[in-house]
Amino acid sequence: MPSLLRPFWIPPSGRKKRYAVRLHCPDGSEIDLAATARQDASGIVVAYYHTPLEYIDAFNLSIASLLSGYSTENDGTIVVSSGDTIVASNNPTLIGHSASDIPILRKIRTMPEENKLAHTRQTPSSLSQYFGLMERSRDFYVYSFLPEHSVFSNTPQIFLYSLIGYIILFAGISALRWKMAQRYREEQIQAQQEYAAQLKDTNEQLSIAVAQADRANAAKTSFLSRMSHDIRTPLNGIIGLLEIDAAHPEDTHLVNTNREKMRVAASHLLSLINDILQMSKLESGEITLAREALDLNRLSVEVLTIIEQRAAESGITMTYDPHSDPVTFPWVYGSPLHLRQIFLNIYTNCIKYNKIGGSISTLFTCVNTADTQVTYRWTITDTGIGMSEAFLKHIFDPFAQERADARSIHHGTGLGMTIVKGLIEQMHGTIEVRSQEQVGSTFIITIPFEIAEQATPAEPTTPSTVSTGIQGLSLLLAEDNALNAEIAQILLTDAGASVTTVSNGEQAVEQFRTNPPGTFDAILMDVMMPVMDGLTATGQIRALGRFDARTIPIIAMTANAFAEDARKCLEAGMNAHLAKPLEIDKVIAVISRCTRNTRT
Template sequence: MLGLSPETDGTIVISSGDQVVFSNNPALENTKVEDLRILKRIMERGVGKKMVHARNRAHLLSNDFGVMDKSKEYYIYAFMDEKSVFTTTISNVLYVLFAYLLLMFILNMLMWRADKAYQKKQIEIQRSYADMLREKNRQLEEALIQAKKAAAAKSSFLSRMSHDMRTPLNGIMGLLKIDEEHFENQELVRENHKKMQVSAKHLLSLINDVLQMSKLEDGNTYLTHECIDLPRFSRKLAATVRERAMENGIEWTYEREKSESFYPYIYGSPVHLRQIFLNIYGNCIKYNKPGGKITTSVSVLGAENGICTYQWKISDTGVGMSREFLEHIFEPFEQEKNDARSVYQGTGLGMTIVKGLLEQMGGRISIDSEKGVGSTFVVTIPFEIAPAPKHSEQAERRVDAANVLHGLHVMVAEDNELNAEIAETMFTDEGAKVTVVHNGKQAVDLFAESPQGTFDVILMDLMMPVMDGLAATRAIREMKRPDAAAIPIIAMTAKAFREDVETCLDAGMNVHLAKPLDMERAKQVICELLMNTEDL
């Protein structure tokens, strides 16, 4: 047992039977096992190589840990004081405890941070939810305000329209009643008819303005891209405006300054361009003074990259407008005075439509006015410069439309008996022979059964029973006879939107005429169509 120290390696005892024969502790040699309490306790408790805890008699306050093994002839005991066994126990426990506390601290810190992050996230979620609720509430409040405004606008609109539509209708119905009572007074009847025409035109203008405003608000106004002969356009516009001005005792002058000759051909939407100026001139005439004056000057501001910019300055000597009203002049139904609708028979939509159309054209309008002095409207519009059109022999021809209907055979497809009667009478008065059918199928059957060349033109309503006008037009165009493709078919309908016009043309119709029937316009259109047919 040399080299094994009892203090560091424990006590080793080897016995033969009950006699200790060897030990690394000399004091235990030649003693008996039964005299050594620790060995006896190890023998009693030890099983195999299992370590046991035994009390040492020599040291009552201390215990030993021991183990026993057995060979054929010897018993081998090994034991050590528990203090030696657990020399590092306290430090290990302290280390473990420190590590445990450190781990718990770290875990608590992580849990604290996670809890703080969770609380922060919850606060952010709550704040975000509160912000969302506030935004939703704000949107709801705005929607409610807008809904109330829309309801008020709708109510105001219906009230205004009720007044504006009933006023001319009341006039027409009243004049009809007067004519019935004084039918023998032909002069009074003729005068009343003129007044009824004025009221009817005002009612039609009101309907057209409302429809135009609806299309502008919905973004459904389609501007065409047509070549415009600006000098010719100006001459025709001037003729119309000059006539209306003279009827009201207004002097009208137009100063060109040779500007229109710089770029006489432009691309634009002539119908809407005409509407812009007629609305402005209409106001200049309507709100002018007796013996007043309207002056127009036009100039070219410049041209660049194929775009020229024209500017019109239209001045009148009318009643003028206040500064306060000018701030709201482009709002729908706005008029300077509350009694303007009764005095001037206006809808308050004209300038709103003007501004909407100009914005779609990329133009602008400014107004300067002084009450009692007059107003000046400055209209600026950019146009794409168009090349000069080729003048063909046909373009140089001038056709007199006054007697164009004389001797023509006209088919009128119209399901409304009153409209059919009006059309038949008006065309008959112009010298035409008129055949009336009441639905599209009758029109198709009559054309198919008639010899070629029987009819010169067909006026086709769109909404008819059995077969509508579009289907009837397609059926006629598909017939295997020469005149089926050549005969002019004119849409005569109350559906007057741009998409309605395109639908008619796509179906094979030549021209679209909106109701009510304008006889002068109808004669001009038929004249041009027949001229084109003769050239084929």
Template sequence: MLNTIVSDEHQPMMREFWDISTLSERLKDTDSVVIEYKTRADSWNMARFIAKKRDLAGNVLNALYVVRKIDKEKQKEIEYKQKLMETAKEARRANMAKTDFLRRMSHDIRTPINGIQGMITVAEHFPDSLQKQEECREKIKEASGFLLDLVNSILDMNKLESGVIVLERTPFDLKDVLHESLEIARMNADFRGVKVSVDHSKIKHCHLVGSPLHLKQILQNIDGNAIKYNREGGSVSFSAAEIACANGVVTYKFVCSDTGRGMSKEFLSHAFEPFAQENASARTAYMGTGLGLPIAKQLVEMMGGTIEVESEKNVGTTFTTTIPFEIDTDYEEAITYEKSDEDGDVTDVKVLLVEDNELNMEIAEFLLENAGMEVTAVFNGKEAVDVFASSEENYFDLILMDIMMPIMDGLTATRTIRAMKRRDAKKIPIFAMTANAFLDDMEKSRKAGMNEHLSKPLDESQMMSVIRRYVAN
């Protein structure tokens, strides 16, 4: 019976289970003994000996033998164990990914910081050499710029993966976005000895509605890689072409082709994975993080588009990005309100500067006073409200407001000022000047009553351009 019913692998243990000579001992201190076994028919059974009658010493005199099929229970158990194993594997993968992330970030953050501190040390050894001082400053700017890009990329990836990235829906001029992106690309290309060619002849509708900030980020990530990983004397071509237009929606195809180092066929399937780099030397030789392409891909897909890549090792790479946009049918009306005063004089413009960090205060104060403005500095939102409330009407021309401050934050201070019963409280320009740089932060600033949102680190030319647009004489 044993040989005909029980599977070969479970026969040894079943022989022990059915051994009547040991059964009384096994049931001495328990009511039953149980075993699970597999049959030759590939199903699972549960066998049980249950003590039915004992003598005065507690020895079993007779027992009931019960067998039942447990295929369903066994399947659930197997599935549960598989889930446990998968969960454990996922936890190990997550832990490895976390460790790898921290290792990469430690390297990528420490490298530029080491460069910044090192160049400061070098500069201190050549206090009388203007040339050396300039060289050190340029290298410090380059290292700090990489550090800023890294921080922005990490924050972008975190927001994308947590699903809290907010796309804009704002009117924009496609040609302006392309021009701004290409200006940066051309500067980097000139520095690296790479030739650039552009074809925008197939742009028909340029006044669109969408997320220009994220479009620019996509293009800069792709274009930047094409130049960064190119060879000296190489070339990059950019093109934008309208490929479809229907029901108020236009679809554009953006193509970026380069003659750079290219990617192998094996690596192409990993090109859009976070931190993926075919050659580890790219992290040091090109100061790459491996985050640009995955960020671009996720943004493109959020905008309803697609991104594809073709590449050949040591020949070059082509990225093709397709994105739909709404056509801005209100453009003619919107253009009426457009104003610009980039060259205006800001001398004697009175600014209320609100900043709780002394170093940031010193920087902003220098930039403003260097342009000829008069600065009144306060260190929190409550002080800003009190100073503005006690000032003569129309004394201040502009308020630059940090957001995260003690006692009273910048958003609360702005709402408090806007609610004051004096005419200048409603019309005075208030700019957010903050390290909170995401679109939802900008939206909060606007809802609080702020006119503009300047992100730290402050870009002097951008800041002065925005200030002139509002308060230039």
């Protein structure tokens, strides 16, 4: 490029300073720069920048070429002006014109704020309106505008698309809501059906419970009614006989006869109470069967000894079936007390409901034998009045008696067979009853046993081991009931013993502790007493540091008459158990037996 630099002003005075340089730009172009200066009072620097004309033309051409052949979408127009002169546009007809001569550009330029969208007409008389804006750089103005109709040209299409989209969205949401509603409705229907089924089951259960409650209430009412009758009947007899004796004290024969009748009535009342209590314990699962080695042969002899005497008194013959099996394993583990009760109940029923001159036969068979198990069966048949087929279905129900007069004629409570069945089932056995009216009944009892080793038999009761009485014994009696204490003291004193009475367990411990060893030969201890019960008192006496505290016989006297009650007493350290009401002969025998080895 030829140099166009030249000095354009020389200061009139002062030393001239000149400067000139050619700058090479990164794009390959060159720029010439010159400056001259003179130093005076204030200091002046004069310089100029020279732009060649061909460069200006080339630059304007390059801007125009940017927009040549370019057209905006939707009829938009772009205009670039250098100052007021339009140097480039995608509309070639505008190049070279003055921007101020074009109304729309003039309108856009006069907007109060730059970069804001202007809404104007191209000419005041024009109906067409435009949207436009202007952007300003250092040397140029850039305008952009397009007709109003182009801005909204896609509005119907967009509206249509939006409407279709809305319809699709609405349909989708509606379908989703319908599906959710359908599912909710199905869930509600299912829940309602389940609730209805549950409600039906609950109502059925409630109906069953109400029916059971009604039956229980009816049974309770029947139970109370029967108990009231069965308890009041012997009590009425006892009270009436006492009044008769009081009115005729001089009639010794009448008094003695009435005394025997009162004894029978009291025994029946005691039997009734025992049956009720035992049935209650069976129903609540409180009865615990003992596991003792026992001899079935000996137990059978003991039962038959009692039964044969009762049968003989009623004119009934006892027989043993010759086809019976031998007792292969007589020694088994079991509860002798409850086994004895089972057979006594069954034989007693066979006697009570038999005919005069009738008979009772027993067939014994061995059903099965395993390694350590043996199963025996007893078939007991009587020739009594028998039972109807309808009653056999209820024979094990509490208080079940086919004849309404059975209580009066046979003195039965209707609980015996209920107790028998409960005890047999606790032994994992079964009982079956067959009967025919006016022919007789058959009771089939099957019980499994665990085989036991033969134990040392107990010493037989001989005259040498019979009770020698309690003559001369010193007894300590702990009894909280004054009447019971008075009765026991009189009976024991009449038997030859001296009796010291206390009213609770604490007094019994203190009385024993404060007296010298050997003062008392035995202690009769009630179990249920205030302040301190008999079991606790027994434990404290056994814990005293005296030699006689461990050896003195302590005998329980309690209204708790069951085997588990006796077991608790023995575990507490007592030597024997006497059930109330006390039978003086039995009391004397037990005291005599317990003191036999401690008498001096």
